[in-house]
Amino acid sequence: MASNRIKNVAIVGATGNSGSYMVSSLLATGKHNVTAITRASSNTTLPAGVTAAPVDYDDPSSLVAALKGQDALVITLGVMAPPGTQSKLFRAAADAGVPWVLPNEWAPDTAHPGLAKDVFNFGNLADAQKELAAIGVSNYVAVTCGFWYEWSLSIPTAFGFDFEKKEVTFFDDGAAKQSTSTWPQVGRAVAALLSLPVKPEGGNKEKSLEHFKNKPAYVNSFTVSQKDMLDSVLRVTGDKLEDWKISNEPSHERWAKGIEAMKGGDRSGFVKMMYTRVFYPDDSGNFEKTRGVSNELLGLPKEDLDEATKAAIKRAKEISSH
Numbered sequence: 172m173a174s175n176r177i178k179n180v181a182i183v184g185a186t187g188n189s190g191s192y193m194v195s196s197l198l199a200t201g202k203h204n205v206t207a208i209t210r211a212s213s214n215t216t217l218p219a220g221v222t223a224a225p226v227d228y229d230d231p232s233s234l235v236a237a238l239k240g241q242d243a244l245v246i247t248l249g250v251m252a253p254p255g256t257q258s259k260l261f262r263a264a265a266d267a268g269v270p271w272v273l274p275n276e277w278a279p280d281t282a283h284p285g286l287a288k289d290v291f292n293f294g295n296l297a298d299a300q301k302e303l304a305a306i307g308v309s310n311y312v313a314v315t316c317g318f319w320y321e322w323s324l325s326i327p328t329a330f331g332f333d334f335e336k337k338e339v340t341f342f343d344d345g346a347a348k349q350s351t352s353t354w355p356q357v358g359r360a361v362a363a364l365l366s367l368p369v370k371p372e373g374g375n376k377e378k379s380l381e382h383f384k385n386k387p388a389y390v391n392s393f394t395v396s397q398k399d400m401l402d403s404v405l406r407v408t409g410d411k412l413e414d415w416k417i418s419n420e421p422s423h424e425r426w427a428k429g430i431e432a433m434k435g436g437d438r439s440g441f442v443k444m445m446y447t448r449v450f451y452p453d454d455s456g457n458f459e460k461t462r463g464v465s466n467e468l469l470g471l472p473k474e475d476l477d478e479a480t481k482a483a484i485k486r487a488k489e490i491s492s493h
Contacts, residue, residue, distance in 0.1 A: 175372065177242045177271065177365045177380070181206045181224065183260060184247030186215050188322065189277060192358030193245060194218060200366050208237055208244075208260075228256060234263035243271040243365055244309070257299055265308035271380065273361065274299050276313040279349070279449050280458040282387055289426070289448050304385060312364060312380070315387040315458060316352035318446065323351065324400060324483035325490060328442040331397060332404070334487045337415045342422040342450040345397040349449045349456030350464070352392045353479050356471060360390040363469035377468055390466055392474045394459040397450070403480040422451050 180197055184190035185207035197203045198220050207217050211225040211233075224237035238244060244264050246257060257275050264272055276296055281287055287294040296313075303311045318329070327333040331340040339345075352360075364380065371379040393399075405412065425447045432440025449456030458464070 175368045175370055177203065177367075177369065179204045179206070179240055179242045180245060180365060181208055181238055181241040181243070181269075182245040182247070183208045184249070185209070185217060185221060187247055187249065189319065189354050189357060190245075190247040191218075192354045193247070193361045194221060194358075196355075196358040196362035197365065200362050202366055203362075206237070206241065208234075228253070228259055231259065231263055231266070234259060235266045238263055238267035238269050241267065241269050243273065244269050245273045245361060245365075246275045247277065248275045258302065261299075261303050261306055261309070265306045269309050271365075272303060272309040272311045273314055273364075274303060274311055276300075276387075277316055277319075277357065279317050279456055280315055280387070280389075280462065281313070282315075283455050283458075283461075285451070285453065286448060286455050290445050292445070300385075310384050312383045312385075313387045314357065314360060314364070315389045315462075316357045316360070317350040317391055317456070317458070318352075318449070319357075320351045320353050320392060320479050321482040321486060322354075323446065324480065325487035326442065328439050329446045330400060332400065332487075334404075334484055335491050337410070339397065339401055339415060339417055340425075341397050341417060341419045342425055342447055343452060344419065345401070345417075347422070347450045347452050347456070348394050348396045348399075348460075350389075350391040350394045350459045352390060353474060353482075356392045356474060357390065359471055360388070360469055363471065364388060383465075387462075389458050389462045389464045390469065390471060391459055391464050392479065393476050394457055395476065399476070400480065403476050404484070407477050407480050407484060422447050426451075 180203045185194050197205050206222045206224050208224050211227055226233045226237050281293045281297040287297050323329040367380045369380045426444055429440040429444025454461050
């Protein structure tokens with residue numbers, strides 16, 4: 172990287188739910204060359220302007236070759252990605268001399284001790300940051316964005332809303348707030364981060380990529396409670412409060428039930444456990460309050476909660492129709 176700017180960006184998961192928004196936002200800046208790291212067997216169609224770099228994850232040399240000359244690597248991996256995939260990418264990035272990596276974070280605050288302890292995959296994300304730091308070549312920026320709003324609201328075991336039955340389960344009293352993001356907002360955040368000068372230019376030291384070096388970058392769309400979400404649902408649908416059945420469940424009990432379900436092989440227990448934990452009345456999910464967010468620094472817009480709720484309801488209907 173000869174200049175003080177990130178130009179060449181490689182992304183894993185370029186056509187995924189979140190990665191596609193990151194790609195479109197990066198391309199929209201007009202400042203980046205975007206390369207999609209794809210499996211050699213993939214026949215996925217990439218957006219115009221994106222270069223494909225087919226790799227074999229069992230051949231480290233192919234990964235290194237694909238990452239040579241890249242200024243940044245953005246990693247988005249699905250839950251079904253083979254174990255060790257990100258570690259292979261970390262090592263290849265180091266061997267290729269990639270100076271910046273955005274690891275597969277995209278989560279609530281994994282730096283919160285309680286979350287890292289009670290939700291094992293959050294602890295794994297925090298460990299990944301340590302792994303990359305230990306390799307000692309690439310700097311990282313861990314984008315902490317909370318759960319995806321339009322994805323999570325459409326899943327009954329996640330935020331507790333069942334749109335088909337018009338039922339909602341409030342965890343405790345439904346008043347605990349948690350920070351959450353839409354896919355488009357995180358796409359904009361990635362593009363904004365990678366459009367910053369690497370080293371400060373002028374007097375504003377915070378407006379540089381180095382300001383976020385080897386630590387989380389907190390961004391969000393909304394910080395809302397389940398009650399706030401229900402209010403939005405009622406505005407979007409035109410339903411009245413009495414049209415919905417509301418029940419309550421203690422958050423600690425719901426988390427424990429999720430753990431027990433997982434032990435019995437019920438995969439829905441994982442979702443229940445993970446989501447419930449950020450609604451504990453300890454502000455663990457409210458990183459806007461506990462950490463502050465970099466939305467203003469990155470020039471991120473204020474979004475319309477009801478528009479995001481509308482997208483979630485549309486997605487829920489599509490799921491139920493399949």
